[in-house]
Amino acid sequence: MENVLSYYPAGTLEDYGAQMGRVVHIGELELAVFHTSTGEMYALDNRSPHPKGGPLAEGIISGHFVYDPLYDWKIDLKEGQVQSPDHGQVRTYPVLVEDGTVKIGIPSESVHTGGSR
Amino acid sequence: MKADREKLVVIGNGMAGISTVEQILKLSGSYDITVFGSEPHPNYNRIMLSYVLDGSKTIEDIILNDLTWYEEHGIKLYTDTTVARIDSMAKQVITEDGASVPYDKVIIATGSNPLMLPVPGCDKQGVVGFRKIEDCSNMMEAAKRYGKAAVIGGGLLGLEAAKGLVSLGMDVTVVHLMEDLMERQLDHQAASMLKAELERQGIRFAMGKQTEELLGQERVEGLRFTDGTELSCDFVVMAAGIKPNIGVAKASGIAVHKGIIVDDYMRTSMHHVYAVGECTEHRGVCYGLVAPLFEQGNVLAKHVCGVHTQPYEGSVVSTKLKISGVDVFSAGEFIEGPAHTVIASQNDWKRTYKKILLRDGKITGAVLFGDVSEAAPLQKMVKEHTEMTDEIYGEVMGGGHCGSGGAARKVLSVESMAGEEIVCGCNGVTKQMIVDAITEQGLKTVDEIKASTGATRSCGGCKPVVEQILQYVLGDEFQTAAKQGICGCTSLSRDEIVAEIRAKGLKTTREVMHVLGWSQPEGCSKCRPALNYYLGMIDPAEHEDEKASRFVNERLHANIQKDGTYTVVPRMYGGVTTPEDLKRIADVSLKYDVKVVKVTGGQRLDLIGVKKEDLPKIWEELDMPSGYAYAKSLRTVKTCVGSQFCRFGTQDSMAMGALLERKFERLDFPAKFKMAVNGCPRNCAESCTKDIGIVGNDGGWEIFIGGNGGIKPRIADSFCKIKTDLELIDICSALIQFYRETGKYLERTSEWVERMGLETIRSAVLDNETQRKELIERVEFALLQVEDPWKKVLEQPGTRRMLYEQV
Missing domain, CATH: 3.50.50.60 (FAD/NAD(P)-binding domain)
Known part of the structure; x- marks a missing residue:
């Protein structure tokens, strides 16, 4: 299947505190969007790959890693890779910042916006 | 591919x-x-x-x-x-x-597969094996609907199944063919001690019984034994063995x-x-x-894989029973014969039993009951048929050998261990894998080894061996390695970090990590909150609290639940509330569709299942102070009714409790902090399990410290007796500040008291009046800086949007 990305606006850079995460909804997707201390932005599914799940947005951020707030799994924000000794991967989405506006790239087939059904 | x-x-x-x-x-x-x-x-x-x-x-x-x-x-x-x-x-x-x-x-x-006894009726409903997740689910389901279970088989599996069913509330009888439980692993003595212990835990036994038939229509209703007796039951677990x-x-x-x-x-x-x-x-x-x-x-x-390997020549098996509170271990030969030399010791008061069997002076078997701390070395000695020496005897039988000699010998035994030997049985980690992890990745602690290899991760039983391997590989480095490092990012201890912060006047976590050479520049979820606490404790007025270094609960001032919702616990000073407050709590709970209203152990109410974005609205409408149920801070001051109403009361515990809670609330502590005030020595508010417990008597108060009712229970130590309310408040103030200044982050007072020693704390807080005054001054200064966090969020729309709302 073609992997066409559509970029959706998700607020401005000022909406994101440094070393913090926030929840963003795009269609039916719930994303955790993180702003690192060096100014990079990352977007991931807001769901821990831990068997018990739970959100990621409220974790403690260190460099380009987040420590999941419920089970303390260390997850790389770049690829969504869970660090050893735990296993798993969170889906990630590209983020663009244009003129201060944050935009998140979502593959077309994974978004069902409210009106489309 | x-x-x-x-x-x-x-x-x-x-x-x-x-x-x-x-x-x-x-x-x-x-x-x-x-x-x-x-x-x-x-x-x-x-x-x-x-x-x-x-x-x-x-x-x-x-x-x-x-x-x-x-x-x-x-x-x-x-x-x-x-x-x-x-x-x-x-x-x-x-x-x-x-x-x-x-x-x-x-x-x-x-x-x-579980061995299903081929007796008439074994195919009835309500008869299961114990082998798979599905069997577990069946057993849990059965426990909800039926009351009486029979477990056929008094071996390892049968006893574990029986204990499980007892904890699920069933009346359980273990039916065993032999006269001794676990007769394939234990001798008569250990088996009898095991049976007595399990009877204490609520399991019944039918020994020496052979099942002849399973009775009942569609569903099993009972067992008939070959001696003609019957046992009624509506659920049967077959645990007679596996094939x-x-x-x-x-x-x-x-x-x-x-x-x-x-x-x-x-x-x-x-x-x-x-x-x-x-x-x-x-x-x-x-x-x-x-x-x-x-x-x-x-x-x-x-x-x-075409890698050269020694052939597999069989295993020496050892057994450990996984029932809490019952420690049993056996390895190798366990029943003595004429060729054996027997070393045994039995202690009926401590309920421990230890037996080692020697054949031609070499260790060939061991049975332990009650105290299995020597299981790991014994298992190895049995496997290797180690020759018994005075030194080993002293070590495993607890003779008068000094600790250092024993430790040295343990390291030696790790040294002689083959690389392929399994150290962590739960995760299949060998000695070689641990040694490689230490040498190739430069690991220095058991935690790092756990993170890298998985060893010690499941049951933790192999931790002593992993420590010994670490000690053996690191040699002299081990001593320094073992005592240091508050987390994997640094090799500095709490005291060294606090001293450096003071000496160098460091102001932010970032500065601390940079100046003190953290290996991960922005730290981890362990050190960042700790550093933020130390900085605030050292300089309460100037330190700017770092939200990004707070664990989610302390950043959002609410407890996160597994589904990502939160809880709200408002203050009820001293566990006393009013009809007006209760009405408001009820109204808000209805309006925001709170999932559960729970009475907490700390005498207050917990509103559970609140959406993150609703938190500020609920706080606003409650208009009550935060109860800090989420924080490393003063939680509650539990009180009994006391002299206002109780006929036994000698002191006004409700008033004193509320006063102390108002005085010390909102202050950051190294860990959560719980207090209690009792009006008389009947101690209805349970002072013995609190960080500070206060018991009133006819002439004044007695203060207890270091109690804990949680994961590692500890009864509080009596600290001192005083006469007046003022003295009581002073001593509490000084105690709290001394703990704040010397405690390690996340260290409860129960551990702190043991580490510092009661006498050190007494001399700082009681004996030295100048020091007490200084401690009180410093805590009073810190208390000037605190404010209610819920109100603060409501006053700052920016923070509210950033932390609680979606983009």
Whole structure:
């Protein structure tokens, strides 16, 4: 299947505190969007790959890693890779910042916006 | 995927098959792997099923390899799929539904099945084995609907099943053919002590009984024994033993006896087909425990990857019973014969028993009951038939040897351990894997080894051995390595960090990590909150609290729940509320559709299941102060009714409790902090389990410190007696500040008191009046800086939007 990305606006850079995460909804997707201390932005599914799940947005951020707030799994924000000794991967989405506006790239087939059904 | 990779098919998705696959993956990438499992689950830790049954672990907790693991390693997994046979002519594995998969090599790891006694009625409803997750679910379901269970079999599995059913509330009788429990692992003495202990825990026993028939219509209603007696029950667990699952091998024409016959490299009689684990029979022995399957898997993995390996020559098995509060261990020979020299000691008061058997002066067997701290070294000595010496005797029998000599010997025994020997039985980690992790990755602590290899991760029983390996590999470095480092990011201790912050005037966590050379520049979830606390404790006025270094609960001022919702606990000073406040709590709970209103252990109300974005609205409408139920801070001051109403009351505990709670609330502590005030020595508010417990008497108060009712319970120590309310408040102030200034982050007072010593604390707080005054001044200064966090959020729309609302 073609992997066409559509970029959706998700607020401005000022909406994101440094070393913090926030929840963003795009269609039916719930994303955790993180702003690192060096100014990079990352977007991931807001769901821990831990068997018990739970959100990621409220974790403690260190460099380009987040420590999941419920089970303390260390997850790389770049690829969504869970660090050893735990296993798993969170889906990630590209983020663009244009003129201060944050935009998140979502593959077309994974978004069902409210009106489309 | 490369076309030239050899195809490896693994029949069986349990611990034996998958641990072998893990070994193979470590050694070689040359196999294209397919795994078939009859159960619908990924690989789980079968030996922990009894924990699932007694409720201390969930099914998710015992999953060893989740589905992502299979994906990441490119393994094709067919769950719910049973293999029928192997066609060696076509080189294909055929499933029961007729599908076929080609192979170059096959590993059979089909494990074993519970032995269902072939007596009339064994096919009735309500009769199960204890082997799979499904059996566990059946047993948990049965416990909800039925009251009386019989477990047939008083071995390891039967006793674990029985204990599980007792914790689920059933009336359980264990039926055993022999006169002794676990007669294949224990001698008569240990078995009787075990039986007595389990009876205390609520299990009944019917010993020396052979089941002749299962009674009842559709569903089982009872058992009849060969002596004519009957036992009524509405649920039966068959745990009389296991038999190797040899179906596939038999149908494929592979040589079988009791199990699938394998040689010293785990080869079956069919070319290119191997077997591992409980389904095998090696040199006439079928094993039913976990350690041999790891040992077999190691040899097999090396063999199929073309790595040189010693042949598998059989295992010395040892047993540990997984029932909380019952420690039993046995290894090697356990019943004495004429050729044995017996060393035994029995202590009926401590309920411990220890027996070691020697043959020609060499250790060949051991049984421990009650105290199994020597299990690991004994297991090794039994395996190696170590010669008994005075030194070993002193060590294992607790003779008068000094500690250092013993420690040195332990290190020696680790040194002589073979690299392939399994150290962590739950996760199949060998000594060599640990040594490699230490030398190649420069690891210095057990925690780092746990993170890298998984050793000590599940039951933790192997921690002492891992420590010894660490000590052996690091040598002199170990001493320094062991005592330091508040986390993996630094080698500095709490005291060193606090001293550096003071000396260098460091202001932010970032500065601390940079100046003190953190290995991870922005720290981790362990050190960042700790540093933020130390900075605030040292300079309460200037330190700017770092939200990004606070754990979610303290950042959002609410407790996160597993589904991502939160809880709200407003203050009820001293556990006293008013009808007006209750009405407001009720109204708000209804309006925001709070899922549960729970009365907490700290005498207040918890509104559970609140959405993050609703938190500020609820706080606003409650208009009550935060109860800090989420914080490393003063939680509650529990009180009894006291002299205002109680006929026994000698002091006004409600008023004093409320006063102390108002005074010390909102202050950051190293860990959560709980207090209690009682109006008389009847101690209805349970001072003995609080960080500071206060008991009123006719002439004043008595203060207790260091109590804890949680994970490591500890009864509080009596600290001092005083006469006036003012003295009481002063001493509490000084105590609290001394703890704040000397406690390690997350260290409760129960640990702090033991580390510092009661006398050190007394001399700082009681004996030295100047020091007490200074401590009081500093805590008063810190208290000037605090404010209610809920109000603060409501006053700052920016913070509110950033922390609580979606973008």
